[in-house]
Amino acid sequence: MKVGNNTFYYQYEPSLLDSLEAQEIQAPYNCRAGYCGRCKVRLLTGEVKYLDEGMVDLKEEEILTCICVPKTHIEIEIPED
Ligand code: FES
Numbered sequence: 001m002k003v004g005n006n007t008f009y010y011q012y013e014p015s016l017l018d019s020l021e022a023q024e025i026q027a028p029y030n031c032r033a034g035y036c037g038r039c040k041v042r043l044l045t046g047e048v049k050y051l052d053e054g055m056v057d058l059k060e061e062e063i064l065t066c067i068c069v070p071k072t073h074i075e076i077e078i079p080e081d
Contacts, residue, residue, distance in 0.1 A: 001046075002075040010070045016048065017065035027065060027078055034067040041065055046074030 001010050003025055013019040017039055020027040030038035034054035040062050048068040056064060063076070 001070055001073065002044075003078060010074075015051065015066055016063075016068050016070060019069075020065060025078075028081070029066055032066045034064055037064070039065040041079065042077040044075040044077055047071040048074060 001008050003020070008023050008025065010016075011019045011022050013022055015032075017027055017029055017032065027041070028038050030036040032039075034052050034056065037056035040056070040058065042061050043063045044061070047070075048063050049071045050068045052067040054064045054067055058064070065076075
């Protein structure tokens with residue numbers, strides 16, 4: 001997976017958020033369950049698979065990292081606070 005200018009390997013963690021954290025990539029979160037929308041990032045390329053149904057309205061290119069895993073190589077953009 002690619003985050004900004006850096007490429008990482010998806011580690012088989014329970015979620016994309018967990019994998020980002022395992023690789024010490026700063027990623028926002030709060031509820032970790034698809035309710036708050038805090039973990040929203042932009043999916044620039046690739047596909048993800050949802051493990052749960054989120055309760056947040058998302059734009060077409062947005063994903064919730066706490067409830068999905070990559071299906072393909074992905075490139076994401078994490079919003080700056
Ligand atoms: S951390 Fe709340 S929706 Fe992902």
